[in-house]
Amino acid sequence: MNTFFLGMALFLVLNILAGLWRVLKGPEPADRMVAAQLFGTTGVAALLLLAQALESPVIRNAALLFALLTVMAVLAFVRNTSYRDKHNNDH
Amino acid sequence: MNLAFDLLVGLSLVWVAWRIVGSRDHFQAVVLFITFGLILSLAWTRLQSPDIAIAEAAVGAGLAGVLFMDALGGLSSSPGSPRPAVPLTLLFPCLILASIMAIAVLFVPEDFLGLIPVVHGALTDTSLEYPVTAVLLDFRAYDTWLELGVLLVAVLGVMGIRRIGSISGSRLPAPADPVGRWIIRILLPIMVLIGGYLLWLGAFAPGGAFQGGVVLAAAGVMLWQAGHPSLGLLPRLWWIVLLFCGFLSFLILAFWSLFHSGRMLAHPENKLWILGVEYAATISIATCLISLVLASPGRCRVRDN
Missing domain, CATH: 1.20.58 (Methane Monooxygenase Hydroxylase; Chain G, domain 1)
Structure with a gap:
């Protein structure tokens, strides 16, 4: 069963690597940001699977933190992007 | 697999x-x-x-x-800025360093446990149940104390470079308009809860002052991002007290133990001491990290309310 969980976590990491293609290609910053958010969700799932595979329930706390804090980068991104857009329209 | x-x-x-x-x-x-x-x-x-x-x-x-x-x-960067050149002369020393580290790993015996048996053996001498927290707060308290000092120096350095004496009235680098105040109501209680949970967990499981402090710092930064003055609300004196309380609590413990048991930083039997030091460290870590973010250069004054 543990091998199954680890295999699923491996599959999720492969998903993250596939998503990196979007980060590298873009073209818009928003595309890259959304990809990073998706990694956050995938990472939570991967950490939960690892917690089962390694039989170490405390790892769930790391997943909890990613679920809670991934939104922080988006807040900063939204603020900066909308400010820049407004700034560019003014000139 | x-x-x-x-x-x-x-x-x-x-x-x-x-x-x-x-x-x-x-x-x-x-x-x-x-x-x-x-x-x-x-x-x-x-x-x-x-x-x-x-x-x-x-x-x-x-x-x-x-x-x-x-x-x-x-930063005002144009999208077509040239690819940063990675100096090739650095490649050779890097490769040597990497090979030395790889060879060093080969010399580690497979059943090597490091200091784990020593720490587990000494756990009875402390009132803490979790070895990592025991190392951080008791066995190597001196290191943790000085690390709090490093954080303080970092804050002082940023304040010095920015030529500001407090973080009240700090400016957001980009306005908080698109981020609604409603997000505070949703996220703040959960962040404070989980920060406290991690701090409490440190006594017997992975977690502790640093992890809890970082989550509390994230809560403070989230407030600031939503347009709330965050720690800038505090009077300067209170802010300084929060900034220094972790370092000071270790200092007090050091003096106290020096006079009572003759050994510096020897924890008294009472578990309250360790809890007090850990809580003070958490508050200081959170305050230092929030101050580092809030002291960053900004253009837009945070709305005061």
Whole structure:
């Protein structure tokens, strides 16, 4: 069963690597940001699977933190992007 | 399966790191760095170091992204900026260093346990149940004390460079308009709850002052991002008290133990001492990290209410 969980976590990491293609290609910053958010969700799932595979329930706390804090980068991104857009329209 | 997973995570780390250094687009580098933190957290998990995985999750997701995004907003970079040149002369020393480290790993005996038996053997001497917290707060208290000092020096350095004496009236690098105040109501209670939970967990499981402090710092930065003055609300004196209380609590403990037991930083039997020092350290860590973010250069005054 543990091998199954680890295999699923491996599959999720492969998903993250596939998503990196979007980060590298873009073209818009928003595309890259959304990809990073998706990694956050995938990472939570991967950490939960690892917690089962390694039989170490405390790892769930790391997943909890990613679920809670991934939104922080988006807040900063939204603020900066909308400010820049407004700034560019003014000139 | 274990080997496949470890190889994949390890190689992805190297590849993403290489892409961060060679990236032409600063924003792409920032997003890659956030991803790097996530994969690094997976790697620490596989290395059975949940403490570091939790710390990496908190710092990488909670604070690094915000700092980088705001720094990026302050830079006026054109998208066509030239690819940063990685000096090839650095490649040779780097390769030598990497090979030395790889060879060093080969010399570690397979059943090597390091200091684990020593720490577990000494656990009876302390009132803490979790070995990592016991090392941080008791066996190596001197290191933790000085690390709090390093954080303080970092805050003082930023304040000095920015020529400001307090963080009240600090300015957001980009206005908070698109982020609604409603987000405070949703996120603040959960962040404070989980920060306290991690702090409490440190007594018997991975967690503790640093991880809890970082989550509380993320809560403070979240307030600031939503347009709330955050710690800037505090009078300057109170802010300084919060900033220094972790360092001071170790100082008081050091003096007290020196006069009572003749040995510096020897914890008294009472568990309240350790709890007090840990809580003070958490508050100081959170205050220092919030101050570091709030002292960053900004253009837009936070709405006062």
